Amino acid sequence: MSKNGPLALSFHALVVVFMLAPLVVVCLVAFTPENTLSLPWHGFSLRWFRAVFERADFIQSFYNSLILAVAAATLATLIAVPAALAITRYRFPGRDFLNGLFLSPIIIPHLVLGVAMLRLFALMGVNGSFVWLMFAHVVVITPYVLRLVIAASIGMDRSAEQAAESLGASRFTLFRLITLPMILPGVAGGWLLAFINSFDEVTLSIFVTSPSTQTLPVRMYVYATESIDPMMAAVSALVIALTAATMIILDRVYGLDRVLVGRH
Template sequence: MSGMRHNGPIALMFHALVVGFVLAPLVVICLVAFTPANTLTLPTAQFSLRWFTAVFAHPDFVASFVNSLWVAAIAATIAVVLAVAAGLALDRYDFRGRAALNALFLSPLMIPHLVLGVALLRLFALLGATGSFLWLTAGHIVVVTPYVLRLVLAALSGLDRSAEQAAVTLGASSWIVFRRITVPMILPGISGGWLLAFINSFDELTMSIFITSPATVTLPVRMYMYATESIDPMMAAVSALMIAVTAVAMLLLDRIFGLDKILIGQG
């Protein structure tokens, strides 16, 4: 009853307005993507897949979409490996520099991506590595690793280590304990971290603008470049596809780990 008093009609109305305000632009973009007209107009008299067909017939957008998928998948996978190793060290060992190491891994969350992009551009230029798919992926790894680390630490903090201790008592090696017991028990955090890293890498624009090359342009960067030249419903179609990819990933994230747990882990 106390929860009902705290969430009265005014509070519910306010929450509904906030949700509507956030979702309204996304709904408009998705509706405009189905227009048969040559301009960004609503309402539309009929719906068409014309602009979605145009997207898949545009070689630059297709190549950028593939680049984004590869970069996001590789960056998320390497970030998981780094985050699991760092998470185990930070959660289970007390050593000199532990707080500094934790701050180092989480520092990309506090640095604006604009600043990070300029810094990485300068670093890669000094190394002579500009325009490389490898270094573009490295930049994305820097950005997404903190998200994975937070979820891995959240999973490790609630882990009951009695099963690990029992396995060690029965003669299991450290590798077997890690592979057969620890990893399965924190798998929701690992899976959720991978998906969250994939989403953030796939949608990353600000930092990517500085370190991409004509051969490694990602989809958000391609959209930005296209929008500077012309704006037509094809931009809405690409945006709708990105919204769909992100929505599917978020649904999987919720099914595997639970968005409420993610919010707690990020807090």
Template sequence: MTRNGPVALLFHALVVIFMLAPLAIVCLVAFTPENTLSLPTKGFSLRWFEAVFHHPDFVQSFWNSLWLAFLAATLAVALAVPASLAITRWEFPGRGFLNALFLSPLIIPHLVLGVAMLRLFAVIGATGSFGWLVAAHIVIVTPYVMRLLIAAISGFDRSVEQAAFSLGASEATVFRRVTLPMILPGVTGGWLIAFINSFDELTMSIFITSPSTVTLPVRMYMYATESIDPMMAAVSALIIGITAVAVLLLDRVYGLDRILVGQH
């Protein structure tokens, strides 16, 4: 039997349905006119979406998460680009250690990171600071950017750079006009993945947020412990929609296949 046989296709279809069914149910529940979590059997309503936008705590938490994810993803890319170039292109003492250090947050549970960050911020007196919250998120999203950038740089044809050098271009010019454009799909894909992971982070954030820096996932968790109305489904549907639009735009601009293989 070939890999593309009917049994394999059926298996893949069931896997896709299994993964997408919970998201579809959440989105359907978000349109219910009822006061409880139920599928909209009596028509569709936008009442819970309106309730979200009229809830000041959710609106403020959304902006907190948006700025937090934007800053964390942007600074993670700024840190990961030179680090990935150094690790990929040069041999130096501690190269393996540096690579492992940048990727280590992938294997450390976020619960452990949250407790460690809470203790660290308490010692240095930075509890409740938005800037230190950004720094904590940089730690957990940088490995995702590193993996895509290392793949992009590893598949990079350096003869183009050598041609630019032979024509008299400086290192800064070559990086800005040759290297960066050719690894841009990896940079953009890494930024988007970092943004999504930072925006959705709950486990670590719940330890280090303050009343003025509560993120949207933390706000959702706090609300869910007090109420079971469909507002959580509406918020989740909005997040799913925003994420889907971002991925579709990225695919239209660069193509997800090129980003995943790290080639331009």
């Protein structure tokens, strides 16, 4: 084991470098003063960040993505929590089917889902609707919440619930004061993963957005097909910073180990 220690450490370090290197390069390119995608060899500049904030379409797309991600992640959590509790605590006909139905969007390519929803929304006459765009996002992000809440529900000690029930606590009181606090790490982690996946979703969103509901990833994709300049790196750097800030705040307030692992 001692002989493999340095080798294993070196391997993990190389994996981390391999994963982080593209992000570092993108962030460095965002500060270039040049008009091309190049590293800032001749000094750093904020010109491309100023260019981003001068683009009203990018600002509006950011707000669209933010509102959509918050709403979709919250709705997905409201659906996943009772579904996870029902799946883990009760045995009823169709339980396995229900579990598979909720988790199926994970294994279905988003390209296929996007084409199917485009056709469905066209038949319903709701193309371009923000509400139905949110519905599409809820479909693809609910499995992330469900899996973490199921893990938290399976691992929780139900003795406190049984004691409160024996003392006459109502089901709502039982859930609000005992069950929910005990599974909160899984709920919070699921909401966070759902939010990030909804905010970054591009493949599905391309098919079901309209000019008025265009999200930031779709706006970036469209812009990249028209022009390639360091402004894309600046937008990417801002998204990376937003994601990192969210993770840091969550870690400071609640603890990432509890949120992502689902333990107390």
